[in-house]
Amino acid sequence: MNGLSAGTAPGAPPIDGIFRALSDPTRRHVLERLTRSPASVSELAEPFDMALPSFVEHLRVLEGCGLVNSKKTGRVRTYQLVPEPLKLAEDWLSTQRTLWARRLDQLDDYLIELKEKNT
Structure with a gap:
């Protein structure tokens, strides 16, 4: 094959x-x-x-x-x-984008907090 x-x-x-x-x-x-x-x-x-x-x-x-x-x-x-099956891929990618945006926001908040602590 x-x-x-x-x-x-x-x-x-x-x-x-x-x-x-x-x-x-x-x-x-x-x-x-x-x-x-x-x-x-x-x-x-x-x-x-x-x-x-x-x-x-x-x-x-x-x-x-x-x-x-x-x-x-x-x-x-x-x-x-x-085209309908492309919606599955679009939805999955959208979910991943939202998840990673939230994680990056949390990391940003943590780094700002860490910087303020060390100043």
């Missing part, structure tokens, strides 16, 4: 798959492209210098975590963005 098709651990939260998908620049580029309109596999693969089977693995990762879905009409498979 290559690095692209390796899945997240069984029972892992959906957010793990989303962050795994977002960790790759090719997949992020595909998502950015799909913000404009749905596109066929060949349209999505065109800017990349890689074999089509390798590119399709990227699409499988994106579809596996729910960030895109596809439909096949005749011989053409078209992908479209499903």
Whole structure:
């Protein structure tokens, strides 16, 4: 099994798959492209210098975590963005930002208190 098709651990939260998908620049580029309109596999693969089977693995990762879905009409498979799962990542990052801002504020207060004590 290559690095692209390796899945997240069984029972892992959906957010793990989303962050795994977002960790790759090719997949992020595909998502950015799909913000404009749905596109066929060949349209999505065109800017990349890689074999089509390798590119399709990227699409499988994106579809596996729910960030895109596809439909096949005749011989053409078209992908479209499903933005809702990005909310999970956004919410997680927002929670982390709030947590760290609070911790840094506490550290700042402590350092000011320590400086005033030593003056």
